[in-house]
Amino acid sequence: MASVLPARAQSPESPPDTMAERVLACAPCHGAQGEGTRDPYFPRLAGKPSGYLYNQLIAFRNGRRRYPPMNYLLAFLPPEYLKEMADYFASLNPPLPPPSVPAVAEDALNAGRTLVTQGDATRSIPACTSCHGPNLTGMEPGIPGLLGLRPNYISAQLGAWRYGTRTALSPDCMQVVAGHLTEADVTAIAAWLSSRPAPAERRSVPQGTYALPFACGSQPQ
Numbered sequence: 001m002a003s004v005l006p007a008r009a010q011s012p013e014s015p016p017d018t019m020a021e022r023v024l025a026c027a028p029c030h031g032a033q034g035e036g037t038r039d040p041y042f043p044r045l046a047g048k049p050s051g052y053l054y055n056q057l058i059a060f061r062n063g064r065r066r067y068p069p070m071n072y073l074l075a076f077l078p079p080e081y082l083k084e085m086a087d088y089f090a091s092l093n094p095p096l097p098p099p100s101v102p103a104v105a106e107d108a109l110n111a112g113r114t115l116v117t118q119g120d121a122t123r124s125i126p127a128c129t130s131c132h133g134p135n136l137t138g139m140e141p142g143i144p145g146l147l148g149l150r151p152n153y154i155s156a157q158l159g160a161w162r163y164g165t166r167t168a169l170s171p172d173c174m175q176v177v178a179g180h181l182t183e184a185d186v187t188a189i190a191a192w193l194s195s196r197p198a199p200a201e202r203r204s205v206p207q208g209t210y211a212l213p214f215a216c217g218s219q220p221q
């Protein structure tokens with residue numbers, strides 16, 4: 001009978017050969033193509049800059065970012081392996097989900113658009129587009145796009161930065177940005193971003209396409 005078993009079943013110790021097999025553990029939460037799932041807190045991974053994804057995997061592995069199932073899953077994986085997983089998800093390009101129907105009033109939506117596209121100089125809030133790009137598609141290697149994410153996930157991340165449970169490489173520019181936002185700002189921004197349709201060109205722009213308003217440790221200039 002042994003001869004009909006697939007090779008792997010005969011040697012359970014050997015790791016899976018292909019990346020597609022290796023990332024099966026990620027699929028229940030992030031989707032088979034890294035497109036995300038119905039759970040509003042499980043983010044899309046596909047098409048984000050590889051450097052950004054790698055920084056996040058390292059952050060979960062060493063506790064700079066906290067979500068116990070992910071901290072546990074990555075705890076013993078070597079950096080080269082994390083790099084390969086980041087490259088893999090960065091290379092995928094499934095369609096973005098349809099925009100969400102905003103659950104906030106029209107004026108909150110307008111406030112969200114103004115903060116994202118212009119910021120609020122009186123409160124030291126830079127335009128999100130100044131780093132995430134005019135089309136919000138991000139910039140290689142370390143700045144992710146902000147479209148195709150659900151409002152609950154966006155709010156949770158901005159909240160995590162405000163309360164210090166998510167940190168990025170120093171200087172952590174997002175901690176500075178999030179520190180200037182109120183709860184109402186976060187709700188408005190999350191609602192407006194998630195209501196945006198997918199841009200025609202979803203890829204992040206190349207490194208150095210524009211200068212950042214101030215330094216981010218995760219984005220070499």
Ligand code: HEC
Nearest residue numbers: 025026029041042043045053056057066067069070085156
């Ligand atoms: C049990 C569900 C679950 C599993 C399994 C899981 N993840 Fe996650 N992952 C999450 C959640 C939830 C977050 C967001 C956590 C937070 O709030 O910061 C996340 C965040 C991430 C992020 C950061 C995304 C971003 O945009 O910042 C990456 C990268 C990631 N996961 C990769 C993986 C990989 C690779 C695997 C498989 C080896 C995996 N995850 C398995 C639930 C999961």
Ligand code: HEC
Nearest residue numbers: 055126127128131143144157168173174177189214216218
């Ligand atoms: C000075 C540059 C800069 C500005 C301005 C900026 N960001 Fe960011 N943002 C970054 C960088 C860099 C990262 C990646 C950090 C990391 O490695 O975790 C990031 C990550 C994020 C993430 C995480 C995405 C994910 O998939 O988990 C969100 C959400 C976000 N920014 C929202 C915003 C919003 C909203 C604004 C405007 C109010 C804003 N950012 C302004 C540089 C910036």
